[in-house]
Amino acid sequence: MNSLSGFEILDAASSRGQRAVPCIDVAGGNPDIVDAVCRRLTASDVCAFLSSTPASIDSYLGMEHFRDSIELARRRHGVCVAPHLDHADDPAAIDRALAVGVRSVMFDGSALPLADNIAVTRSVVERAHAVGASVEAELGAIGGKEDPGEASIAENVRPDEATRFLREARPDLFAPAIGTVHGRRGGEASIDWTLVDRLVADRGDTPLVLHGTTGLPAEDVHRLIDLGFRKVNYATMIRDAYVAGLARALEGRTDLPRPQEVLASARTAVAEAVDRILQLVTVR
Ligand code: 13P
DSSP, rough: OOOOBBHHHHHHHHHTTSOOOOOOOEEEEEEEEEEHHHHHHHTTOOEEEEEEEEEHTTTTTTTTHHHHHHHHHHHHHHEEEEEEEEOOOSHHHHHHHHHHTTEEEEOOOOTHHHHHHHHHHHHHHHHHHHHEEEEEEESOOOOSSSTOOOOOBOOOOOOOOHHHHHHHOOOEEEEOOOEEEOOOOOOOOOOOOOHHHHHHHHOOOOEEEEEEOOOOOOHHHHHHHHHHEEEEEEEEHHHHHHHHHHHHHTTSSSSSSHHHHHHHHHHHHHHHHHHHHHHHHOOO
16 A cells, blocks of 8 residues: 655645645654644645654554554545655665555665765665655754654755755755754754755755754744745654643543543644644745
8 A cells, every 4th residue: 555655745735735744743653643633634624744753663563553544544534644754864764664655755864974875865766766755865964863862963964065965866855954953842043044045046946844843933934934945844842742631631630540531632732733833834
């Protein structure tokens, strides 16, 4: 069973007149998160990527479950969503995703020297295109931690390297490190706007991807979307909402509530976070 590709999601979003496409982390295909997200997307008629990292998927219920949970919700809600494998730094994880029909993947070669990042990205793009899948690729190193235990090195992309990377690796979507940080919940952003202007001028037709969006001020999100960032990633905001929703249902209780009560509270918290994301990403 093949899922929608990144190409199909971007096209469907364009034909709906969507400003940008949210990419929402669903913690390996947690059914309560997937359901809450899809209900809000359906209500707003918005297309989205539903993502997870290989570490989240493997420490939960595996790649097939990740795909199935999203495909089930797609059919149930008639919603325009695709599973997206986020930050795969090992091409073997991409091959596992492609083998079960995931058609939107990200190869993250940011820890590799430029020439190696180009070579591995290019080979991933060729294998993905052979089955109709789209590939996002990262250059520079987006700071912060996406998974526990990950190293956190931040290094903004160099414009000359970005031009070479786009020309030689030819990814379908491009995630340049511009100063945003994963897992950040507030504080000052340090986006390099001169760098952003240069990247926007040099990127050709390749859509740009914004990582580390949780906690970014609304005006920065709007400005980046206006400049051409097309896919906008949120993980921390959703994870925090889910766990806070669970905690809220348990707060001050001396008895143990029924699972349905606790999970309903988590779904409500996720739905509220999704509404905030849709307001930021799709409304101007
Ligand atoms: P946040 O941690 O800021 O939500 O960013 C998530 C992300 O970019 C996933 O790739």
